[in-house]
Amino acid sequence: MTSPQTLIAAVGSRGPTRTARTKRTPGQRREGRIAYVFLIPWILGMLTLTLGPMVYSLFLSFTKYNLITPPQWIGWGNFTQMASDSRYWQSVRVTSVYVLISVPVVLIVSMLVALILNSGLRFITAYRALFYVPSMLGASVAVAILWRQIFGDTGLINNALKAIGIHHASWVGDPATALYVIVALNAWAFGATMIIFLAGLRQVPRELYEAASMDGAGPVRRFVSVTLPNMSPLIFFSVLLDTVHAFQAFTGAYVVSQGTGGPTDSTLFYTLYLYQQGFTQLNMGYASAMAWVLVVVLAAFTGILFFTSRYWVHYGDR
Numbered sequence: 001m002t003s004p005q006t007l008i009a010a011v012g013s014r015g016p017t018r019t020a021r022t023k024r025t026p027g028q029r030r031e032g033r034i035a036y037v038f039l040i041p042w043i044l045g046m047l048t049l050t051l052g053p054m055v056y057s058l059f060l061s062f063t064k065y066n067l068i069t070p071p072q073w074i075g076w077g078n079f080t081q082m083a084s085d086s087r088y089w090q091s092v093r094v095t096s097v098y099v100l101i102s103v104p105v106v107l108i109v110s111m112l113v114a115l116i117l118n119s120g121l122r123f124i125t126a127y128r129a130l131f132y133v134p135s136m137l138g139a140s141v142a143v144a145i146l147w148r149q150i151f152g153d154t155g156l157i158n159n160a161l162k163a164i165g166i167h168h169a170s171w172v173g174d175p176a177t178a179l180y181v182i183v184a185l186n187a188w189a190f191g192a193t194m195i196i197f198l199a200g201l202r203q204v205p206r207e208l209y210e211a212a213s214m215d216g217a218g219p220v221r222r223f224v225s226v227t228l229p230n231m232s233p234l235i236f237f238s239v240l241l242d243t244v245h246a247f248q249a250f251t252g253a254y255v256v257s258q259g260t261g262g263p264t265d266s267t268l269f270y271t272l273y274l275y276q277q278g279f280t281q282l283n284m285g286y287a288s289a290m291a292w293v294l295v296v297v298l299a300a301f302t303g304i305l306f307f308t309s310r311y312w313v314h315y316g317d318r
Contacts, residue, residue, distance in 0.1 A: 003032070010290050045245075057288040057291060057292070058292060059071070060284055060285050060288040061078055061079075061285060061288040061289035061291070061292050062074065062075055062076070062077075062078070062285070062289075063078075063285045063286045064077070065284040065285040065288075066079075066282040066283065066284065067282050067284055068282070071285065074285070078285050078286045078288075078289035079284065079289055079293075082289070082290070082293070086303070087265060087268065087273060088290070089239055090265045090268055090272065091261075091265075091268045091269060091270045091273040092270060094179060094265070094266065094267065094268050094269055094270075095176070095246075095247065095249075095269050095270040095271075097179065098179060098182065098183060098249065098269065099243060099247060100244060100247040101180075101183050102183045102186045102187060102242075102246050103239065103242045103243050103246050105183065105186075105187045106186065106187055106190050106193055106242055107193065107235070107238060107239065107242065109187060109194075110190045110193035110194040110196075110197050110238070111193050111197050112133060113190070113195035114194050114198040114201055114288070115201065115223075116229075117131075117194075117198055118201040118202065120197060121156075128198065129196065130196055131190075131191045131194055132191035132194070133191065134188050134189045134190075134191055135189040135190065135191035135192040135193075136191070137189065141251060141255055143185070144185065144251055144252045144254075144255030144256055145255055147181065147184075147185050147252070147255075147256060148172055148255065148256050149172070151169075151171035151172050151181045152170050152172060152173075153169060153170040153173065154172075155170075157171065158171075168198055172256050172262070174263065175263045175264045175266040176266075178256070178262045178263060178266045178267050179258070179262075179266055179267055181256060181281070182249070182252050182253055182256055182267060185252045185256070186249065187253065193238050193253070194241065196234055196237070197231065197234060197238070199234075199309065200230070200231045200233075200234040201227070201231070203230070204226065204227060204230045204231070205230075208226045208230070209222055209226055212225060212226050222267070227288075230314070231315045232312060232313045232314050233313055233314075233315060235313075236305070236309055236313045239305065240302065243305075244298055244302075247270070247294065247297070247298060248271060249269055249271065249274060250269065250271040250275070253267050253268075253269040253271075253272050254272055254275070257272070259272070259275075260277075270290070270294060271294075273290070274287050274290045274291060274294075275287075277290065309313060
């Protein structure tokens with residue numbers, strides 16, 4: 001016959017039993033209602049300024065709409081039109097090249113500068129602020145106009161080259177170099193990513209470097225075996241944000257190309273072509289369809305990045 005003690009032990013071994021739900025006090029319920037009252041402005045803003053327009057743009061992506069006449073339902077017409085739109089595929093190509101070049105450039109430059117600043121330089125605070133200032137300005141209209149002047153036909157770069165006997169036409173007017181001017185504009189504002197990497201480098205335990213040095217590891221080996229694994233969560237974060245930001249690049253491309261897409265559409269970014277369709281040609285249905293394709297692409301990229309992160313992102317608790 002089983003003893004009561006044995007039954008109690010058997011029941012306990014099955015795991016914790018369901019406990020009674022803690023009853024909230026009147027004061028806690030009142031605080032909860034007050035919290036919801038403070039959240040009302042945010043909820044209203046999300047519904048009216050974010051979620052509502054998103055749902056309506058999804059509806060418009062299946063219509064023909066020019067802002068003047070009522071939307072006309074055409075089903076998948078806008079999406080099938082993209083398959084035969086040569087300028088659409090040009091915008092996809094330009095944006096893809098820009099993302100594949102600019103994101104690695106920003107990450108590599110940010111890491112190199114962060115490593116230099118973390119090596120014990122004097123006046124590190126001044127250097128850190130100096131490198132961060134361009135990221136505060138970003139690809140604003142004023143900076144993009146300045147960039148266009150610098151790389152123009154009679155700009156600073158060409159004047160400097162002319163002084164040493166090299167003559168070059170406008171960098172922003174040449175289809176072979178116009179896109180790389182915008183890549184340089186994006187790389188110039190690397191300060192935000194550099195600050196993130198610098199903060200991460202200061203969190204890497206020094207004893208790991210000391211242990212690697214005692215094992216005979218050189219600077220490159222220490223960087224690969226110690227720095228990169230400890231920095232991988234921040235690299236993952238930066239890759240995600242910088243890639244999404246690159247796909248959404250607009251201001252620099254618009255100002256540098258003066259809204260035309262540059263010579264032979266060499267700087268026709270996806271967002272710039274979307275803007276032209278929606279606000280220049282008033283093809284709001286087609287522009288909405290383009291926007292939702294971009295949303296799907298970004299969602300797929302994010303999902304793939306999170307899925308693959310288990311193989312190369314290393315956290316301290318595992």
